[in-house]
Amino acid sequence: MVIVRDTLVDALVARLRDGVLSGRYPPGAYLPSERELAAEYGVTRTSLKHALSRLAQLGLVETKHGVGTRVLDYLSSGGPELLPMLVVADGPGWLEETFQARREIGALVYARAAERRGAGHCADLRALHEAVAAAQTADDAQLAECEIHRVLAAASGNRVYGFLVNSLLNAYLPVRQLLIAPFRDPGRAAGRLTPLVEAVCAGEAGEAHTAAVRYLAETERLMLSGEDR
Structure with missing residues (x-):
């Protein structure tokens, strides 16, 4: 053809x-x-x-x-840059494994972010948190939440973590409309983020890890169920 x-x-x-x-x-x-x-x-x-x-x-x-x-x-020969293509080509299997990596890597990265964050990171996190709450559409809230993950990765001080988070987000973004349920009510979406943002900015690594595990598991459940409840 x-x-x-x-x-x-x-x-x-x-x-x-x-x-x-x-x-x-x-x-x-x-x-x-x-x-x-x-x-x-x-x-x-x-x-x-x-x-x-x-x-x-x-x-x-x-x-x-x-x-x-x-x-x-x-x-054997590919890298994380293949993830977006694989999620689109074979959604269910690769999406499940992507979510698993999101939970496990995310909790580690965000605990490290609490240990190493700077004032600029916290200012960015709070601005993006407010952007989620004030979003006019679910997609705007979803995209602002993605940027929160990028800032958290940057706050960890580990550039490899940043690449890993980018790879996961790159796999997620092309299919994000299928996973938009947690963002249909931007106010509730922001509320779910509050414990994570506050723990990181307070420098509480243990609390950040706990909040990250809870947040990532809850949003995954909502994304896969398609309902925000």
Whole structure:
């Protein structure tokens, strides 16, 4: 099928990526030749080379000159940047594991944030907390809450935690409309956040850990049930 889109390479990457993740191109198999793929998708070989290079950066394929492009086992070679694609491609399984990581990593990160937060972090947290409460739409509240997680990760002082939180949020954001239930009432959403924000800003690591576990478990339950109650 010929791809007719403005972002040609992006579209080609998505089509080939989906072929790998769906098993159409299984691990260890070689993709068709560049000439065949270019003809199949109606693109130039230059566009195809750009797309294959991006797939290689994702850990999905490797290309060897004179041999071809071999599909890799993404569970062994991929990284967290694949999470958004996997959640979209195979929602239930990957979403469950993403939530598990969210609970376990989040509690650790936010306890560390309570130990290492600065005045600027607390000012940002309180401003975003107010933004959740004052949000005019559920989506606005949801997006403000996402930024709270980024600030909490930054407050931990560990940049690797920041990357991990970014990866989890990047997996979450494309499907956030399916998980919007906790934010339909922004005031209640802000109320659920209050113990976490206050514990972090007070520097109480134990309380922050407890509040994080409670908050992440409760919002997960609401997201999966689709009801804010």
